[in-house]
Amino acid sequence: MRQDLLSDAPSPAQRIPKRPDGETQGLAGLFPYYAGYAYDWAQHQLEREPSHSSILDPWNGSGTTTMAAARLALTAVGTDLNPVANAVALLKLTGLWATPTRPPKQQYDWDPSEAHDPLDYWLEQRTRRRFRQWLASAERQSLPSRLLLQVALFGVLRQTTAHFQGSNPTWVRRARASDEHIYLPDDELDHAIVRRQKMMVETLSQEQPLSGLASVLRASAAELPLRPSSVDRILTSPPYMTRIDYAIAYSRELALMGIDVWSDRRFRLSLMGSTLIRSREKAIPQCKSDLARDTWADIKSHPSKDSSGYYSTQASQYLSDMAAALKCVTRVARDDAHMTLVVQDSTYKEQHLSVSEIWMAEAAELGWVLCSKKPFPVRRSLITLNVAAQEYPKPPVAETVLDLRLERKEVQ
Numbered sequence: 356m357r358q359d360l361l362s363d364a365p366s367p368a369q370r371i372p373k374r375p376d377g378e379t380q381g382l383a384g385l386f387p388y389y390a391g392y393a394y395d396w397a398q399h400q401l402e403r404e405p406s407h408s409s410i411l412d413p414w415n416g417s418g419t420t421t422m423a424a425a426r427l428a429l430t431a432v433g434t435d436l437n438p439v440a441n442a443v444a445l446l447k448l449t450g451l452w453a454t455p456t457r458p459p460k461q462q463y464d465w466d467p468s469e470a471h472d473p474l475d476y477w478l479e480q481r482t483r484r485r486f487r488q489w490l491a492s493a494e495r496q497s498l499p500s501r502l503l504l505q506v507a508l509f510g511v512l513r514q515t516t517a518h519f520q521g522s523n524p525t526w527v528r529r530a531r532a533s534d535e536h537i538y539l540p541d542d543e544l545d546h547a548i549v550r551r552q553k554m555m556v557e558t559l560s561q562e563q564p565l566s567g568l569a570s571v572l573r574a575s576a577a578e579l580p581l582r583p584s585s586v587d588r589i590l591t592s593p594p595y596m597t598r599i600d601y602a603i604a605y606s607r608e609l610a611l612m613g614i615d616v617w618s619d620r621r622f623r624l625s626l627m628g629s630t631l632i633r634s635r636e637k638a639i640p641q642c643k644s645d646l647a648r649d650t651w652a653d654i655k656s657h658p659s660k661d662s663s664g665y666y667s668t669q670a671s672q673y674l675s676d677m678a679a680a681l682k683c684v685t686r687v688a689r690d691d692a693h694m695t696l697v698v699q700d701s702t703y704k705e706q707h708l709s710v711s712e713i714w715m716a717e718a719a720e721l722g723w724v725l726c727s728k729k730p731f732p733v734r735r736s737l738i739t740l741n742v743a744a745q746e747y748p749k750p751p752v753a754e755t756v757l758d759l760r761l762e763r764k765e766v767q
């Protein structure tokens with residue numbers, strides 16, 4: 356970590372949460388995940404926490420918060436619905452004890468046509484089978500080594516299928532015809548997987564043993580498996596309101612984990628910010644603040660096509676998910692808890708959507724009081740990557756760091 360040796364002032368990387376462009380070194384380089392903020396910044400946020408503090412990140416992603424907390428000897432819980440993110444987050448915590456797995460025996464008695472495998476969207480049968488043999492061998496390893504192998508497989512799968520990813524990193528397409536399926540001889544694939552594990556072990560071995568106690572759970576932010584009033588500090592970047600489908604972005608890694616996001620809609624539907632509409636979604640957002648409802652009404656009354664249909668329903672779903680998650684987070688927070696949210700604003704057509712103001716307004720309804728609000732500009736956001744949304748001129752996007760304190764808890 357870069358240190359400012361001359362004064363106590365935070366270094367530039369500690370002052371703003373944006374992940375620097377080059378932050379693919381060290382643990383951040385284990386697997387590319389769209390993290391909401393940089394590691395140095397997260398650590399700076401937590402370093403004044405008393406040693407007994409328990410930290411929560413309800414949208415933990417690749418585990419920037421849980422890792423920063425564990426290095427500072429704090430107790431932390433990170434939850435996320437994406438098992439790919441959870442594997443990466445847990446590897447960061449346990450990877451010091453991981454050892455590379457050797458290539459498994461090749462087995463040819465297994466009938467590759469026996470079941471539909473979502474990896475078939477990209478891989479030729481023999482290559483898909485070899486990935487599956489590697490994954491099966493992970494089951495026999497200790498947890499750290501299993502995670503090391505899983506995340507190495509994510510990386511090699513991503514490299515092998517890079518052809519299916521266009522200029523928009525959050526969209527992945529499938530093979531259109533059988534000659535587009537990727538074939539890699541077993542020995543080449545084995546070599547790549549062994550090499551990747553070794554490189555990752557080298558990175559992980561530079562870590563000090565962690566002194567904190569951190570866990571990573573697969574759970575929804577709206578159904579946190581935690582006791583009421585048990586959390587002192589929340590540090591998180593919630594999902595964006597940008598209609599970018601995270602499930603598609605990680606569809607290859609999810610396929611490896613057995614989740615077929617193309618034929619089974621359940622995983623995509625479960626995510627906050629999903630571009631799919633749940634069938635029982637209420638047209639009116641289930642939120643408490645006027646601002647959330649007014650924002651939804653503005654989208655609904657926009658003259659463009661589908662504003663009163665799909666787009667306002669999708670916005671309503673995001674806003675209802677926000678309210679449900681905030682309610683649950685408030686329930687598990689202690690009185691006087693401190694919450695830091697890194698929130699990205701959004702746009703609808705030419706309209707600027709002040710998403711950070713909506714988070715503030717919804718949190719205020721539950722007893723959170725704003726301590727500070729610091730916007731910072733974003734050069735390249737998920738909105739600018741969403742080519743489909745570029746037909747309207749976009750106002751500049753900002754991210755905001757919201758610091759809130761729980762003054763009078765309005766939920767039980």
Ligand SMILES: C[S@@+](CC[C@H](N)C(=O)[O-])C[C@H]1O[C@@H](n2cnc3c(N)ncnc32)[C@H](O)[C@@H]1O
Pocket residue numbers: 388389390391392413414415416417418419420434435436437440574575576577591592593594595601625626627628
């Ligand atoms: C902006 S990312 C968080 C990135 C994280 N700060 C990091 O360092 O990687 C938002 C995360 O929310 C997760 N997510 C979406 N809906 C969720 C839900 N209902 N409950 C928990 N996590 C959810 C996504 O899988 C994604 O990992």
